[in-house]
Amino acid sequence: MKKDSAVELSGVKEIARRANVSIGTVDRVIHNRSGVSEKTKQIIQDIIKELDYQPNIMARRLASNKVLNFAVLIPAVSDETEFWAAPLNGIEQAENEIRQYGIKVEKYYFDLNDKQSFVNLTKQILKTAIDGVLLAPSFIDESLAFTKQCDQLKIPYVLINSDLPKQDSLCYIGPELFHSGYLSAHLANYAIKDNGKVLIINISREIDNHHHLLRKEEGFRAYFDDHDKKLTIVKDDIRQTDYASVASSLKELLKAHTDAEAIFVTNSRVVSVARYLQESDHQKVLLIGYDYLKDNLAYLKDGLIDFLICQKPQEQGYKGIMALYQNLVLKVDVEKNYFMPIDIITKENYQFYRN
Template identity: 25%
Template structure:
């Protein structure tokens, strides 16, 4: 049998309003009354209806998070941090996989509206006018993760992509490389595409090395397939390269796999550095040297920012997170004699 809040009130001999106040942690009742209500709930095995409670408290104790690819290691590490912070604040997380598809994103935003979520975390995609208008209409806090908007005033948590790409390229230079190519993502992507290209070029320019378009392959995305297809094209255009900066670990791993097929030894014939420090990077053969984004910490920080807005009504400052080079075995040091 399914019991209702009326049954709890009747057994405890109190009003429905009193039961509601106890359930929602409000004041206006004695300790003895609270104990009677809790004992009645336990005796009946009453399970409060989450939606009904949200109507009373104006809170659903849920947050929504939108990923362009929910199954990736990138997303899973961010999600782990978000869930850790959300659990600490007594909230649950609704995960939405948008597949970088505008219609699906809008569908999920509508779903989150219907679920009356208390806030939204928006991961790794550009904020369009349509997305922003919908988020504004929801009248709830929004924090961006691994993306930012120059046009709309939304707080964000991310690494400085240009600086991180500079660091990766400069590391190769410091390891003695001067003929350095790049496997980039989509250059039309103003969040992670072009800034990483700019960082690569800036590092070469600072060290006085040549910058030429034939040393860059622009991919549609940052996937393993993009890296696998891109490396042969890059080496065909620039066969004298000694090192490659790949703008994601997935691109780098695709390039390593392609190099194996081509008979190119990593790092003896060609050094490769990635970007992200995904768990699979250390499982590669050879283990991948890469620029690390603190993805789990980014998820936790973004969630804490969201809860600060929701619970305290405070403005929060955007956060640029630190990056670092994780040295493994895919980059060879060139020693001049």
């Protein structure tokens, strides 16, 4: 009723007409299903190429009433791991956008302090029928075991926030850590005189497991090497993360180095340093740390923290889900490595920041 015959057709119908076959057969070759003679297959493929046929995704999703299941495995959000609220947020945003297209997202939260919880969840996930996985590979060996199984089952997976060495992931979406340290050094450098002094502080119970902290430190140091800057770098590892312990470590450290002009904290625990500086009424020193978290922002506003480095945690979650969607539904290629921008947050721009 709508189309008069003068209107040019397109889509499977037109292909079928030209090839003198039914649309069912066209569908078969489009999806590379078996049961088509080589000859008709060739004819149809030629026509598809000639017409530059683009399937209508909406119609496809509508007709194939299939739902796709994505599993998400990320750390649970807690006071200590507030960071993970942001990726989760992005994941849920993506979920809302593509629910329309028949995507279901099942979320699994592991305890960052409990390897076993991670392992248990991977087992649970593998028991269900899933089409794709979004993974934060916090525990390296355990993650490798999991991704290996995904490989075998031909389930694509996306890594966020930290990478796994040479895995066959669909893609990695997250920071390039070395450069964030390098950038921090540039910023710190504005406050450091020649022959001045800077402190690097790692605050983590698992400094040795958490190689990502070390990558930032390397980047930080590299900057000064590259620029032949003469300065003293003092590094301190603090392995007790409760505030009281951190404070007492800092007390000693700062007493020994009253001349430090800048402090670089390699993660979001910069908040403890800021708090200590405030409470001890320490003289102003340039302070750089990580992550757009509520407590950090408070000290940023107060001027105790000068710069926060942030790498769009929410977008990591969002992009992660969308990468699966693009690959599985739209059948398009996705970038193998999507490095997040290294954002500099200050008192003046934090209110406009978008995670």
